[in-house]
Amino acid sequence: MEVPNDYPWSLCGKEEGMRDRGSNTREVNSTQYSEAQTKSIIKEIGLHIAGETSTEFSFYCPFHSNTHSASCSINKSTGAWLCFNPSCGESGNLLELVKKVGHKNDFEAMRFIGLKMADALDNFDEMMADILEDKPEFEEFPQETLDNLYNELGKSEVGKSYFISRGINEDSMHYFNLGYSQKQDMVIVPVHSPDGLPVGLVGRSIKEKRFKNSTNLPRSKTLFNIHRAKKIGNQVIIVESCFDAIRVHQAGFPNVVATLGGHISPDNINLLNRYFGTITIMTDSDVAGRDLGRHISNKLRMKNILWASYEYGKIYPNDAKDVGDMTDKEIVSCIKNAVSEIEYRSWNK
16 A cells, blocks of 8 residues: 555656467567557556657656656657656566556566557547547646645544544555644545646535535546546446545555546546446435436446445445445445446336
8 A cells, every 4th residue: 555655644678479369470579669559558558648759758657656747758669668756766668567557467468568559550530539639737736735734634633533433544544645624623635636646635624514625626627536546457436425435445445436526527427438447336325326326327338337236126235325334344245246237227217
């Protein structure tokens, strides 16, 4: 589990050829990539290109907490890559990058690269659409403010006790860089862009159920925790609140995102469509939550949609409204017992 640097409370050559079943042998050669092929492979393993020069793409390093400026660079034609952060220093060729980020063995990585190289040649229209796509712009939220709030939580038994009362343990307080404002008497949850840039925060009062977001929080352009979830794989669990997402993470499922409310925007849908193939809906069990889940499902008809369920015909245990009303064991059961879209609709007409 990744935690801030000064845990607990102070922030101060050539790949070998491969044979694909039913096809001719393809040579996966690190000196023979086209720009389109390199770009396609990087995107398919969940890394978002943050910038480029005539010879290189830059992206946020997946091997350390890289949130400010992209520290990794990859050569467009050779596939050689390097993280310039001296505390990280990861480097290698494109095969090694696919193996590490995609959790693949040599054969799986070579097959993946070979297929994506072929796909890139056939998807010119899609590539042009991506180039011309209007991408959301984000204004960076001061990391220093988040660090100060994190440190303030470390000194506040009130703030820590509140998180614990909501089922959030200290490991999660560190991992998600949670904070506390004594002046506002609010606990704080940082929010990031899909590339990991801090873009604001969600605050919740301790004494009453009152939420206060930072000014111009771009909720419609991002999802809570997507910058981490997109690196994990093709599957994602979607909940409504950041607290619920943290609880799902604690239960052993780090591939979770939150809508930060009962609404989901077209940009949010595009993010889910872009990064994930299987979406498990775990929205609230009330009418509004079910409607939100159905809206997500209707907008992602080409994806594999699952619905979290405790047992056949029953959404959540003990009339729970959301994840916050469940134990870790119950959360695990709901995710493992998730049913298909067809089955869910058959017993929820």
